[in-house]
Structures are given as structure tokens and as C-alpha cells.
Amino acid sequence: MKNFLIPLLLLSGACLAAETPAEQSPVMALAKDSGCLTCHALTEKIVGPAYSNVAEKYKGQADAAASLAQSIQYGSKGKWGRIPMPPHPSLSVEDINKLARWVMTVQK
Numbered sequence: 001m002k003n004f005l006i007p008l009l010l011l012s013g014a015c016l017a018a019e020t021p022a023e024q025s026p027v028m029a030l031a032k033d034s035g036c037l038t039c040h041a042l043t044e045k046i047v048g049p050a051y052s053n054v055a056e057k058y059k060g061q062a063d064a065a066a067s068l069a070q071s072i073q074y075g076s077k078g079k080w081g082r083i084p085m086p087p088h089p090s091l092s093v094e095d096i097n098k099l100a101r102w103v104m105t106v107q108k
């Protein structure tokens with residue numbers, strides 16, 4: 001019985017770790033402080049697309065985070081609709097990369 005329970009516990013632990021919601025990541029606060037959440041929400045479209053939709057669109061693309069980082073840094077237009085996203089020249093490249101990788105973890 002013991003031998004059977006241990007892998008089961010390990011497995012449920014692994015599932016919990018994989019499902020840590022993006023909301024609980026420290027990067028959520030960075031997104032808020034950087035003004036991203038005035039135009040974006042995790043799972044709903046506001047002015048910009050829901051981050052869950054962004055993650056879904058680029059899922060499986062090896063360079064997804066790098067390409068999103070470019071959009072965040074230099075602005076983006078025409079990918080999601082008629083409203084463009086302004087560039088963010090005052091954010092550090094490090095923060096931009098963190099934000100881009102975090103967006104790719106947002107799930108519905």
C-alpha cells in the first residue's frame with residue numbers, strides 16, 4: 001500500500017506545480033506596475049487581447065517569447081485588430097523578457 005501511495009503523492013505534487021496560476025506569479029505585480037493591466041486582462045479582452053489568447057495563438061512556437069518581447073518593447077499593430085499597442089521604451093529588457101515569458105504561461 002505504501003509503495004503505491006508514494007508515486008501518487010509525487011504525481012499530484014507535480015500537477016499542482018504545473019498549474020500555479022499566472023495570477024500568483026510575482027510577474028503579475030510587474031505587469032500591474034508597468035501599466036499593462038490597464039489594457040490587458042488575463043482571460044478577457046479589454047483594449048488589448050487576453051493574455052490567455054496570446055499564449056494560445058503562439059503556443060508551440062519556439063521563438064514566441066522573444067517575438068512577444070519585441071512587440072512589448074517596440075509596440076505592435078495589426079496582429080489582433082485595429083488598435084495598436086504603444087511601445088514601452090522605459091521598461092528594461094530584463095523586465096520585458098519576464099513579462100513576455102509570463103504571458104506565455106497564462107491559461108484560460
Ligand code: HEC
Pocket residue numbers: 031034035036037038039040047048049054067068071072076077078079080081082083084085086088091099100103
Ligand atoms: C494602451 C493599451 C495597452 C497597453 C498599456 C499595453 N498593451 Fe499590450 N496590446 C495592446 C493592443 C491594442 C494589442 C494588440 C496589438 C496588435 O493588434 O498588434 C496588444 C498586444 C499585446 C501582446 C501581443 C503581441 C503580439 O505580438 O501578438 C502582448 C504580449 C502584450 N500586448 C503585452 C503587453 C504588456 C506586457 C504590456 C505592459 C508592459 C502591455 N501589453 C501594455 C494594448 C496595450
